[in-house]
Amino acid sequence: MATKSKSTKKAPSKASKAEMLKYYRDMLLIRRFEEKAGQLYGMGKIAGFCHLYIGQEAVVTGMQSCLKEGDQIITGYRDHGHMLACDMDPKGVMAELTGRTGGYSKGKGGSMHMFSKEKNFYGGHGIVGAQVPIGTGLGFANKYRGTDNVAVAYFGDGAANQGQVYEAFNMASLWDLPVVYVIENNMYAMGTSVARHASETELFKRGISFEIEGEEVDGMDVLAVREAGEKAVKYARSGKGPYILEMKTYRYRGHSMSDPAKYRKREEVDDIRSHHDPIEGLKGQILEHGHATEDELKDIDKEIKAIVKEAADFSLESPEPDPSELWTDVLKDVEVA
């Protein structure tokens, strides 16, 4: 129970060439997408709260590789990366950020509130920690229906202090619900470091009194994430109940676009970027194994840039929602028998 994973920075690579290139591509798409979103925010095209995932790409990319059709994903407001990992269309995500009719929520949700039932992405939730009981309910539905699907509920180190998280842990363990809780510990709850907000900073231990297995994982290493994720998902899928993975990760940008991040030193960020970057780390392994050449990776980069450009163009061309949309989707119509 609640063990630290043995995975080191460079996990023994069991991944195939195709898998490693896919993870590289997927992480790069998130990185470039978020950089573009940051740029559009600076231009005033995206407004409100906008929380970028840059630095944390390995977490969602590694976890997604462990899932199968029908498994559900839910997260908080730092959600762009999760949506792209769920194979949602970057155009629809970016157009939601710009508040346009082509967005996943027709422009009515924004950065923090996007969903895709088709891709089993259940949001996109703006209230810190609210997604944890909801995600537990997704697991409850899987068990109720007798499927072997697993729900993955992501939340941050800040949300790990919300009471409802523990209410959910208790029920999930009591009823052996198929839920994997992924704590994305990026070291800061907005501006408050883990040491300043958590009495027990090893968050994978937070399930101990609920008898939930927990594990600490190097969240900057996509293959380490995948290895831990496979174990956790297999455990939940087999009916043994929930599992906690604490992903040690880092966000390069501030909490949101309006956060200057003065609570940490520039050197700290630079050190992680230089020595622990998930994309650079995987790139090194790909080159080391001879899975691709620098030029081939540059081609992937070009391809990703084109996808992101297309998404950005679409998000600016897509019209604002018609004023009549103000009144739609408040309630569903009741079918008359």
Next chain:
Amino acid sequence: MSVDILMPALSPTMEEGTLSKWLKKEGDTISSGDVIAEIETDKATMEVEAVDEGTLAKILVPEGTEGVKVNAVIAVLAEEGEDAHSVEAKGDAASADAKENTASSDKEESSDDSESKTEQAEAPKAKRLNDPSIPEGTSFTDTTVRDALRDAMAEEMRRDEAVFVMGEEVAEYQGAYKVTRELLQEFGSKRVVDTPITEHGFAGLGVGAAFAGLKPIVEFMTFNFAMQAIDQIINSAGKTLYMSGGQMGCPIVFRGPNGAASRVGAQHSQDYSAWYGHVPGLKVVAPYDAADAKGLLKAAIRDPNPVVFLEHELLYGNSFPVPDLDDHVLPIGKAAIKREGTDVTLVAHSRMVGFALEAANILAEQGIDAEVIDLRTIRPLDTDTVVESVKKTNRIVCCEEGWRFFGVGAEIAATVTAEAFDYLDAPPARVHQKDVPLPYAANLEAISLPDADDIVAAARKVCYVD
């Protein structure tokens, strides 16, 4: 000295019960702590323990007696050295009041009952005036609100495998207020789920299950505890359809008793009608009688939207005629005219409808013909029915159990003023709880809560009689 053994009150709202079994007989020696009898309330069967020691001299209320009032003398205990054959009861014996082995739901009025107790015992019944969904010639069976709600859930659970009920004590305990009685036996523990005491958590879990396509009925033991969960109700259940551009749905019912119970103090006595009525994306239902409770709960369970279903603890035990229909479903969002009248409109919901009907009877004796509208649904509010009534009566009294500020009555008064201004012969009046946390002391509680007399006074005022 002989000691009277009294019928005990076994819950805050118990007024009478059935003395189902004597476990001691006359002549038996009794020590304090002995279980001497079993009493059945409308919620549970409870054991009665002896407080004093002595010999059970006389049993005044035989077992099987229904409707034994709280505090009636049920037996007399002879103390040590006393002749058990010569003792007399000092208090009022219950046998004159109670009826033996009758199934009648008629309740007698006892002279020392407070007004609120009288109302509880005799819920005013109204003719069903405008329910087109009930075909002519339909027969009716007297049913308690409690059983009507239970039947609604059972019928919908039989109809749809995706419907399940969860909450504190809903399964093995059979419901804290017995509204989920026997559901566990019929549907099993997969569909009748006992939760830990964890409102925020299980409300959120229910929302997730609903997002995934199940149809949860989430019972709050009372809506006072739902404040712990209000974020999930409003932010997650109420807003997600909109925030997802119509993709997500949340077919969930949050139900449980709302409003003042009896002598349970401020934190357990609050009317949330206005709170939830404020929120677009929610439907809010607050029925009065058993037929509406059943028909509207069935509709709420089928509704693809989140429905906050506000029941009233003090109505659970009241019986009303419920139509004998296989599938009695009423539309959410339609008020009901429970009494037609021409002089003043009394608008109410939930328990206040009973007071409004009572007030209408009193007003009739004074020559004022009141129309009583039961809103039944708070959101969407059936303003058409209210406005049409005001156009006829030209006067309105808005009645609610909650506080006045930003309340249901405020919304109705504003609507009527905007839409029927030229028809009004007096400013709209409001009847409501006093603007204080509900006090515990019996007299202060009675002053704080609105009742029929308050409605009569307000109606007379808008009619310019006083």
